[in-house]
Amino acid sequence: MIEGFRRRSTRRSAVGIGALAACVAFAAIAATGALADPPPALFAGGTNGIVFAHGAHGNPHHGSSPQLTYHGGTVMANGADVTPIFWGSSWSTYSGDKMSGIDTFYSGIGGSAYAQTNGEYGGSTGSVSTSVTPHSHLIDTDAAPSGAPSTSQVLAIVAAKIGNSAVANGYYPVYSDQGRGHAGYCAWHSWGSINGTPVQFAFFFNLDGDLGCDPGDGSGLHSQGLAALANVSGHEYSEALTDPRGAGWFDSSGAENADKCAWTFGRTLVSFGGTSWKIQGNWSNAAYSAGTGYPARVGCIDGN
Secondary structure (H helix, E strand, O other): OOOOEOOOOOHHHHOOHHHHHHHHHHHHHHHOOOOOOOOOOEEEOOEEEEEEOOOOOOOOOOOOOOOOEEOOOOOOOOOEEEOOEEEOHHHHHOOOOHHHHHHHHHHHHOOOOOHHHHOOOEEOOEEOOOOEEEOOOEEEOOOOOOOOOOHHHHHHHHHHHHHHHOOOOEEEEEEEOOOOOOOOEEEEEEEEEEOOEEEEEEEEOOOOOOHHHOOOOOOOOOOHHHHHHHHHHHHHHHHHHHOOOOOOEEOOOOOOOOHHHOOOOOOOOEEEOOEEEOOOOEEOHHHHHHOOOOOOOOOEEOOO
């Protein structure tokens, strides 16, 4: 198991020293050739693109250079095959709008003007494709932890529900029924492998009544909890496209394209999937160079 952070001295430090120790230990094993053959059925990477709650972390927008740079890895050039997973015992009796709303969100986001805010970035496998193959949500009624789960715990839930159906362009967002408690963040994304198939996945706390993770959507189109999840879902989806496995696009401080625009919004709601959402924008190198973007932050665009 590898758990850790790539955000140098800032973003990655939030999860804990134990994660770094695990990473060092794994590297030592690999270097000596002692890694089991065949490789483990589940392998989880670090936590990327953490959406810190309002005021829980310093300014994630600025490194020594404002622009994103390419680090030699992949982007999601074949689009995203998306299956949301709802994790926790209470989802079996849930009757609100979050499950249907999240299905609507992913059914509409592919190819949208919002998704195209990620389209300027390329990698070793080609340019980002914003197409989405959506699937209806799945439910895992195992009890979700009350605290912050590890990447390996979340990947195990993905493996339990997806199993041998996992695909290399799979993106599996996992939605807990537990609030974040004392955790200083709302969501993150990661990568790993299931029986040798590379996958991308993400984790989201239940954000009902959570002011620290609330975008302040006053439209009345969605419940507060769904509106909060939609905003951070856009954040993690965008970063999964542009930095799916930790070696794609990020700036000199480790901030990915959505990190650099966290909690900043355009003037209007973003529309796709037959409804509208209050979603933060994403960083565009081209917009920054041109001095454009929405007024709240030059370089950030949301497709409007």
